Amino acid sequence: MPVQTNQSLSVDCAVFGFDGETLKVLLIERAAHRSLDRLKLPGSMILENETLPEAAYRVLEEATGLLKRDLYLKQMEIFSDPNRVSGEELEWINRKHGINTVRVVTVGFYALLKLDRRTTDYTTKKGAQWVPIDAIQRLAMDHKEILSSALGYLCREMQQSPVAFELLPKKFTIRALQRLFEAVLGIEIDNRNFRKKMLSSGFLLATGEKEERVAHKPAEYYTFDRNAYRRALKAKLKMGFIDNWRY
Amino acid sequence: MPVQTNQSLSVDCAVFGFDGETLKVLLIERAAHRSLDRLKLPGSMILENETLPEAAYRVLEEATGLLKRDLYLKQMEIFSDPNRVSGEELEWINRKHGINTVRVVTVGFYALLKLDRRTTDYTTKKGAQWVPIDAIQRLAMDHKEILSSALGYLCREMQQSPVAFELLPKKFTIRALQRLFEAVLGIEIDNRNFRKKMLSSGFLLATGEKEERVAHKPAEYYTFDRNAYRRALKAKLKMGFIDNWRY
DNA sequence: ACAAAAGTGTTCCTCTTACACCCATGA
DNA sequence: TCATGGGTGTAAGAGGAACACTTTTGT
Numbered sequence A, B: 001m002p003v004q005t006n007q008s009l010s011v012d013c014a015v016f017g018f019d020g021e022t023l024k025v026l027l028i029e030r031a032a033h034r035s036l037d038r039l040k041l042p043g044s045m046i047l048e049n050e051t052l053p054e055a056a057y058r059v060l061e062e063a064t065g066l067l068k069r070d071l072y073l074k075q076m077e078i079f080s081d082p083n084r085v086s087g088e089e090l091e092w093i094n095r096k097h098g099i100n101t102v103r104v105v106t107v108g109f110y111a112l113l114k115l116d117r118r119t120t121d122y123t124t125k126k127g128a129q130w131v132p133i134d135a136i137q138r139l140a141m142d143h144k145e146i147l148s149s150a151l152g153y154l155c156r157e158m159q160q161s162p163v164a165f166e167l168l169p170k171k172f173t174i175r176a177l178q179r180l181f182e183a184v185l186g187i188e189i190d191n192r193n194f195r196k197k198m199l200s201s202g203f204l205l206a207t208g209e210k211e212e213r214v215a216h217k218p219a220e221y222y223t224f225d226r227n228a229y230r231r232a233l234k235a236k237l238k239m240g241f242i243d244n245w246r247y
Numbered sequence C: 001a002c003a004a005a006a007g008t009g010t011t012c013c014t015c016t017t018a019c020a021c022c023c024a025t026g027a
Numbered sequence D: 001t002c003a004t005g006g007g008t009g010t011a012a013g014a015g016g017a018a019c020a021c022t023t024t025t026g027t
Helices: A052-064 A087-097 A117-125 A143-158 A162-167 A174-185 A191-201 A226-243 B052-064 B087-097 B117-125 B143-158 B162-167 B174-185 B191-201 B226-243
Strands: A007-018 A023-029 A043-045 A072-079 A103-112 A128-132 A204-210 A220-224 B007-018 B023-029 B043-045 B072-079 B103-112 B128-132 B204-210 B220-224
Touching (some): A007 A052, A007 A162, A023 A174, A043 A052, A052 A072, A052 A103, A072 B072, A174 A191, A174 A220, A191 A204, B007 B162, B023 B052, B043 B052, B052 B103, B117 B128, B162 B174
Parallel strands (some): A007 A103, B007 B103
Antiparallel strands (some): A072 A103, A204 A220, B007 B023, B204 B220
16 A cells, blocks of 8 residues: 555544533534535644644634634544545535545544633624534534544543633632533532532632622632642642652 | 645554563664664554554554554554654655655554563564663654653553553563553552552452562462453443443 | 522541561572 | 562551531522
8 A cells, every 4th residue: 555645634623612501512514515414513624834733723713713822722632534534525625625635634622712702702603603512413524423532531631630710711600610510521519529629729719709699699709720720730740750750 | 825735644653561670662773864863663654545543553563563452552642743854854754655745744652562572582683672761862853752742641541541461461470560660650669558459459360370480489470350350440431321421 | 588509517438658577489 | 597579467647428507699
């Protein structure tokens, strides 16, 4: 078999947002095509002279209007089945880009963002939609598989690093944080233990501000103390450096 | 910027082995080139009609003589800097393959194997070498970076799943297992606690066989009970399915 | 006054950590 | 008999899991 040279590389992004209740994913509607599924993940071919993360940020800016600094982006898996895009789907891509590729290998990314009014307005204007994770049926190409994979990554990462805060507004209640964990992990969490754990971490700062106009005891707003987290991480790494230079 | 179509995809593998003392990596020697570094990771361009893991297995079989069933392989990161291979290095690749690519994106894999006599014989015949991880200086292209990344992945994975056994012979002593953890993680481990933990996992089976011709109390050989591990994992997943359908 | 969600402590149990000596073998 | 590394138990502390009632607000 000869070396493959007439191939293309693409990025596809599973973009997650949280509205306080459910976890949602950003889906793009593509121009109707008889037998092809309409909804897909935001993605793009890689352009000359850009890295894969750069391509992903470009796609995300286009889809959400948000810049790098307002997005959390992570590379996950590569989908390299020679036939993952073929037949009508391959024609659709070649027509769309005016190229003639025989194979598209894609790199899956997942992205997290703070789902505020401005962002939802922007995405709906673009013809994209935020779909609850549980309501997604079929997607174009192998995008359903990419999405499942992304969800797995998110679950794992949320239990090991403070990515949850990327999905919440700057100020949030501990209950909102808890609901986010429950929505992503699909479990119920004891709120006493949850608060204890979160507050004892030392990474949450009470703002003194409280909810207003709610028909119950108003919850306090907290912020994530990223600096405290960084310091703690650094201390941990420094310790690790003593007895484990490889980290 | 136009869509990039004249690019190539490659795989590069960090192959780890353990000789009972130190963690080693398989390095290939390439034909001398004035200013280029001689040692590199085993790797290859991706061929038409093969997936990335298939390409990686092909590379590994060529380098070690081992088939898929005797290897543990895992995809890690993608290295997509447009200039990661350029100048002389790019010329070297184009000359070697008789192609004319302007860009090579590579996918890093890491592989684990049981380092026995047959394998070391095979690799040395091939002009490859097993180099202790601490003794590696410079490597071709960005292979040093790929290796560092692989080592990080290995450290993390070894603490979360039983990949350690991929690096040990079928029958091994608990001390050997401990030394492996110490070598990879670069830490010292209390052997009483280590034995307790390992034996209480229920995944180690005593064989009844002992070391022979050693100048001290002979250690017992154990095997990894992969079925017990699978059962435990399945049980855990089933539990998880009740309160967390997403795993 | 009532409905609705926020916030708060204690107990039990499990898991982790620290630590020092005897044992079986070959030389 | 000695040198070498294998193998063993216990106690104290930290962290996780289970569990029910009071508080504050809007209506």
